[in-house]
Amino acid sequence: MLRKKLLVGNWKMNKTMAETTAFGHASFELLRQAKEKHIDIGVTPPYLSLQTLLNINPKLIIGAQNVHHLPKGAYTGEVSIPMLKELGVSWSLVGHSERRTYFNETDESCNLKVLALLEAGMTPLYCVGETLTEFEKGVTKKVIKKQIDVGLKGVKDVKEVVIAYEPVWSIGTGKNASKEIAEDICGYIRGLLEKKYGADAHLVRILYGGSVKPNNIKEYMDMPNIDGALVGGASLSVESYAELIENM
Numbered sequence: 001m002l003r004k005k006l007l008v009g010n011w012k013m014n015k016t017m018a019e020t021t022a023f024g025h026a027s028f029e030l031l032r033q034a035k036e037k038h039i040d041i042g043v044t045p046p047y048l049s050l051q052t053l054l055n056i057n058p059k060l061i062i063g064a065q066n067v068h069h070l071p072k073g074a075y076t077g078e079v080s081i082p083m084l085k086e087l088g089v090s091w092s093l094v095g096h097s098e099r100r101t102y103f104n105e106t107d108e109s110c111n112l113k114v115l116a117l118l119e120a121g122m123t124p125l126y127c128v129g130e131t132l133t134e135f136e137k138g139v140t141k142k143v144i145k146k147q148i149d150v151g152l153k154g155v156k157d158v159k160e161v162v163i164a165y166e167p168v169w170s171i172g173t174g175k176n177a178s179k180e181i182a183e184d185i186c187g188y189i190r191g192l193l194e195k196k197y198g199a200d201a202h203l204v205r206i207l208y209g210g211s212v213k214p215n216n217i218k219e220y221m222d223m224p225n226i227d228g229a230l231v232g233g234a235s236l237s238v239e240s241y242a243e244l245i246e247n248m
């Protein structure tokens with residue numbers, strides 16, 4: 001297997017520290033289960049819970065949901081990469097569609113974050129995806145190409161990046177993209193990377209995200225260019241997280 005399977009739960013603005021503690025204690029069993037199936041697993045909790053989870057189970061992949069690209073300065077409300085690194089956080093989402101929609105993130109700002117994370121030796125999990133209007137207009141590939149070209153501009157070692165294809169219309173809607181659509185776009189992304197990076201493109205893990213549930217995750221995992229899933233709602237409970245692993 002060229003690429004190890006990967007399951008990441010994006011908790012968004014959910015779970016207090018007490019709730020995270022409960023999940024952390026239960027996560028040892030999840031890790032055991034994942035190890036047996038040769039799957040990497042992780043979560044991206046809110047900033048306040050990162051330390052909590054790292055203290056309990058640092059063997060999980062623990063990522064932030066966002067970072068600022070500068071190391072420090074007058075940016076009220078922001079969190080920098082050195083702060084996260086000091087905690088032991090080694091991953092961060094970049095450009096999640098909710099950040100693009102509600103917090104005005106652009107491909108250009110995502111690019112700064114991707115480069116800063118790589119420079120710090122951290123893993124960016126870069127999210128791309130088209131809106132419903134773009135999907136209906138049939139311009140998905142054009143949108144994705146720009147997100148990949150601009151977001152990853154200047155990246156030298158693409159193996160260190162993980163990509164998630166999350167069509168905006170499928171996030172939190174229960175309308176997951178069909179496995180054919182998801183494979184078509186994940187394959188397209190790999191093709192774009194191949195043109196630029198050659199064989200290294202085949203080492204990049206590309207995830208699908210958007211209404212992934214225990215009962216549909218397997219469909220995606222059977223696709224050649226989909227290496228795992230970025231899951232919101234269904235990653236919140238330990239039971240559901242365990243079922244996702246089981247069915248991958």
Ligand code: 13P
Nearest residue numbers: 010171172210211232233
């Ligand atoms: P849902 O799985 O809740 O649709 O969320 C997907 C997502 O945005 C993960 O980052």
